[in-house]
Amino acid sequence: MRITKKLLVAGAGVVSLIACGGAAYATASAAAEAAAPIALTATAPAAPKVTAEQAIAIAHRQVPGAWIREVELDRNGAAPDVWEVKLIKGSQRYEVKVNAASGKITKSEIDRDHDRDDDHGGRGRDHAEDD
Known part of the structure; x- marks a missing residue:
């Protein structure tokens, strides 16, 4: 046992x-x-050829003396990616779109909706108040 x-x-x-x-x-x-490194099944989006700093410089050439309010990369799928640069100069707001691959300006405009969004009940500063 x-x-x-x-x-x-x-x-x-x-x-x-x-x-x-x-x-x-x-x-x-x-x-x-x-x-171990993970193999991605979907390809990661490629970095833009034009950097944010370069897009800002291009926007400054379009609107000299303006302050940068916002910079954002818009990935548009099949359409080219663009840097959307929002600027302020004096009381005007500007929006400049820069192609993220070529650096060319695709759109440049003054933001006219800005005057309607102030604290004057929907009226711009240049409208007189009714008394």
Whole structure:
């Protein structure tokens, strides 16, 4: 009976070593997979050839002396991506769109809706108040 106990204890020890070794192997495999680079199925959008700083410089040439209010890259899918640069000069607001690949200005306009959005009940500053 003593030999049977020894075999049972030895067998239990072997089984626990195998189980722990399997768990350690599985953990090591999972860690290796997590550290491996992930292959993307969809291609990441390419960085624009024209940087934000270059788009700002182009917009400043269009509206000299203006302050930059906002710069945003508009990704337009099939259409070319554009930098939308919003500027302020005096009381005027401007919007300049710069092609992110070529650096050419695709749109430049004064934001005329700005005067209607002020705190004067929908009236621009140049309208007289009715008394």
